[in-house]
Amino acid sequence: MQEPQRHKDTKADRRDQGEFVPSRRSAFVSLCLCGFFVCAILALMPALLHAQSIPRTSEGRPNFTGVWAGPGFTHRVGPGDTDAPRVTTYDTAKMSPFKPGGDAFMNRPATHDPIKDDPTAGCLPNGLTRQILSPYAQQWIQTPTQIVVLYEYMHFFRVIPTDGRPHKKDVEQTWMGDSVAKWEGDTLVIDTIGLKEWMLDATHDSKPDQLRIHSDQIHVTERLRYVDPTTVSYQVTIDDPRIFTAPWSQDFEMKLHPTWKIFEFVCEENNRCIFGKCTEADVQKTSRE
Amino acid sequence: MKIIPFLFGALFLFAGAAFSHHSFSAEYDATKPVTVTGVVKKVEWQNPHIWFYVEVKDESGKVTTWGFSGGPPGMLARRGITKDVLKVGDVIKVEGFRAKDGSNNGSGGNVTFADGRKVFAGSAEDVAPRE
Numbered sequence: 437m438q439e440p441q442r443h444k445d446t447k448a449d450r451r452d453q454g455e456f457v458p459s460r461r462s463a464f465v466s467l468c469l470c471g472f473f474v475c476a477i478l479a480l481m482p483a484l485l486h487a488q489s490i491p492r493t494s495e496g497r498p499n500f501t502g503v504w505a506g507p508g509f510t511h512r513v514g515p516g517d518t519d520a521p522r523v524t525t526y527d528t529a530k531m532s533p534f535k536p537g538g539d540a541f542m543n544r545p546a547t548h549d550p551i552k553d554d555p556t557a558g559c560l561p562n563g564l565t566r567q568i569l570s571p572y573a574q575q576w577i578q579t580p581t582q583i584v585v586l587y588e589y590m591h592f593f594r595v596i597p598t599d600g601r602p603h604k605k606d607v608e609q610t611w612m613g614d615s616v617a618k619w620e621g622d623t624l625v626i627d628t629i630g631l632k633e634w635m636l637d638a639t640h641d642s643k644p645d646q647l648r649i650h651s652d653q654i655h656v657t658e659r660l661r662y663v664d665p666t667t668v669s670y671q672v673t674i675d676d677p678r679i680f681t682a683p684w685s686q687d688f689e690m691k692l693h694p695t696w697k698i699f700e701f702v703c704e705e706n707n708r709c710i711f712g713k714c715t716e717a718d719v720q721k722t723s724r725e
Numbered sequence: 726m727k728i729i730p731f732l733f734g735a736l737f738l739f740a741g742a743a744f745s746h747h748s749f750s751a752e753y754d755a756t757k758p759v760t761v762t763g764v765v766k767k768v769e770w771q772n773p774h775i776w777f778y779v780e781v782k783d784e785s786g787k788v789t790t791w792g793f794s795g796g797p798p799g800m801l802a803r804r805g806i807t808k809d810v811l812k813v814g815d816v817i818k819v820e821g822f823r824a825k826d827g828s829n830n831g832s833g834g835n836v837t838f839a840d841g842r843k844v845f846a847g848s849a850e851d852v853a854p855r856e
Contacts, residue, residue, distance in 0.1 A: 706773070707773055
């Protein structure tokens with residue numbers, strides 16, 4: 437007698453018996469999901485590590501407290517911790533098109549009178565846009581509600597509320613303007629208005645016969661965000677409706693220097709060639725006599 | 726010791742600007758380079774620029790004391806240059822640019838000592854204006 441053919445267990449039978457038997461399609465979907473999650477974790481890993489590694493306050497905000505080399509330096513931190521100062525100007529190629537009359541307003545012929553061409557030669561203030569690019573150290577002190585920036589150059593300072601408050605009405609025009617700040621995630625956004633018509637760049641030596649001046653309508657937005665534990669992306673957006681048809685931006689960097697300090701800088705101390713007229717030192721008088 | 730007019734490249738042209746609290750062209754004339762060799766008579770290690778004075782004797786024996794400005798003390802210190810680097814009595818060669826007022830003063834960005842040591846000289850990357 438022929439033995440009845442043994443019934444071969446099919447996946448359907450095993451499923452009927454309550455066993456979990458994946459189908460080819462579900463296995464493929466599972467594999468895809470696993471791959472997706474692995475890729476997502478790998479993709480997010482730098483951001484996760486970055487989010488954990490940058491300096492943060494006890495409230496969890498990025499912490500900008502420290503001594504910084506700003507955009508006025510060539511950043512190459514290494515042995516000796518000595519970034520190199522450089523002379524910096526805003527990049528013409530980044531600028532928006534001029535409004536009618538904007539070109540003539542901003543680009544003015546040098547008068548060759550230092551009082552007019554570079555008032556800092558007589559120790560007058562440099563102003564915000566020039567300060568941003570100047571090759572001197574700056575110290576940031578951050579509290580939960582404000583940031584204080586101490587600039588070595590000209591001993592200037594800024595006290596910037598970070599609670600998102602708006603500018604006060606009827607802001608007076610000053611050299612450093614009125615700054616308020618807010619947080620957009622990990623980005624600090626500083627908004628400044630109320631600046632006097634003044635020098636745009638840190639120097640005009642690349643074109644000694646031409647000055648660049650911004651208007652008193654200028655609106656400066658600085659956006660600062662850590663890109664690694666010692667480097668901050670520093671974007672400056674300039675909106676000057678007296679000169680340009682639209683806002684424009686330029687990207688710089690700041691570098692944290694734990695070993696630096698800000699030095700005393702007293703412009704009036706021994707400014708011997710004030711406004712281009714040099715005074716004789718005692719040893720020179722002796723020589724002349 | 727001689728006063729030698731000398732043409733520099735762009736490397737030195739903007740040395741003053743790199744360290745200055747103002748534009749180089751506000752006070753100095755880039756078309757009037759000057760090189761002097763002489764004895765350091767005095768050093769003023771003060772803001773906003775250090776100044777040092779060099780006694781120079783020409784072929785006829787006439788003595789002129791030139792004044793040269795360098796960087797701010799803090800900026801020099803950050804580059805490892807302290808006031809001990811220049812001493813009264815040192816014999817130095819200074820390469821700079823004359824003050825616009827025609828006086829015996831200038832921007833002295835580069836100093837060479839008798840033994841060949843150079844100070845204040847920066848790389849082109851440090852000093853070239855960028856736009």
